[in-house]
Amino acid sequence: MKPGSPSTSSAPTGGRPLRIVIVNSVPHLEEDHDEAAHEQAQLRAEALRAGLLDAGYNIIAALPADLSLPDRIAGLQPDMIIIEAESDARDVLEHIVIATRDERRPIVMFTEDDDTSSMEAAMAAGVTAYIVAGLHSERVKPVLDVALARFRQEQKLLAELSDTRNKLAERKLVERAKGVLMARKGLSEDQAYQKLRGMAMNRNLKLSEVAQRLLDAEDLLG
Structure with missing residues (x-):
């Protein structure tokens, strides 16, 4: 498949590509003096973007994890949110909870943090899929397909429960x-x-x- 070409499984409605917002909570180099870790974070970010483009997803924005995040997400109305987090991402999770409080969206987190408490906190905050390490571009599409299917199933069950x-x-x-x-x-x-x-x-x-x-x-x- 050519980069940028639409994928059937990545099209939520009307055959259009899934609209993705990437939220980056990885520290900048000036905040983290470990150049090797910074390089590794950049490689993961590149692999993620390559995987998204190869699968035909539409990256509509890459946003920092700051106080403006809820308003930015509300304005962009993405189909899915992807979080890049090197370690503890409690701050970004708080922003994501606020941003998706009124309108739920599938959220996928790629992180190096394999701590069980961090994973539980992320899932409690509404993260659909929590992916630890080993990010390769060819893995991105299957991970997002599963996350999207799981999210839709959860929403269906919630709707049935509400009914x-x-x-x-x-x-x-x-x-x-x-x-x-x-x-x-x-x-x-x-x-x-x-x-x-x-x-x-x-x-x-x-x-x-x-x-x-x-x-x-x-x-x-x-």
Whole structure:
């Protein structure tokens, strides 16, 4: 595949390439006097970018891990965030949590930190995949494919869980409203349900909405 050519697995919608923001939390040379470590970090960064381009991903920005990161990410609206972290990345994780609080995105972290507590902190912060060492350009696409698939599965499960909770909450509202009608009107359970259903149809509302209105009225009337 030619560098920059679209990949089917890297296209989230409409066949367009996945839009990537890279966040770099690797210290600059003037902050870290270990030239060998700095060179190694540069090699990892080059391997990452080569792998992304070879797979057809669209690198829309490379951002520093600073206080402006949440606003920059909110403005760019990337499909995925990739973090380059040489070691402890607690600061960048805090910024990422803020940036993705309202709109979840897959986050992949490439790091040299194999400490279990660091990994647990990253996953708790919303990191989808935590990749330690051994970064080669040919590994980038498979790693991101797996991360994206995992993220989509997690989002599907969360949506299903939310839907189940909403349905349970609505069912409880209807049961409470039926109880009010049965007590106030002397109706049977089926009659109370049919009355609620008729009210919902006449007002073009959901059954739970009618139930909530009835309960609100009951609270006002005492």
